Amino acid sequence: MKHSLTTTGSYAAIVDLRAAMRAARDPARTTSIRPAAAAASRSLLDRLEHALWRARQRDLDRYLAQAVDAADLEDRQRRIDRSMLGRYY
Numbered sequence: 001m002k003h004s005l006t007t008t009g010s011y012a013a014i015v016d017l018r019a020a021m022r023a024a025r026d027p028a029r030t031t032s033i034r035p036a037a038a039a040a041s042r043s044l045l046d047r048l049e050h051a052l053w054r055a056r057q058r059d060l061d062r063y064l065a066q067a068v069d070a071a072d073l074e075d076r077q078r079r080i081d082r083s084m085l086g087r088y089y
Contacts, residue, residue: 042050060080067073 063080064073064076067076
């Protein structure tokens with residue numbers, strides 16, 4: 001197996017096992033499709049949605065990176081969670 005996304009622990013092993021199972025199930029899909037080819041095969045709306053999602057994630061990352069300490073970071077995360085919850089319910 002290649003290096004895990006996480007460094008150690010049982011979560012890393014689970015992620016690695018799931019990736020190996022998916023690759024074993026459909027090896028042609030994992031080796032033949034390049035990221036650029038996969039992106040080109042998606043519809044315009046899918047690509048637009050993905051671009052907007054990435055922009056939103058970058059904004060959230062910038063906002064969270066401005067935290068001064070752990071308590072401030074947790075407070076910012078709580079604010080984000082509460083603001084998103086109100087939108088859907």
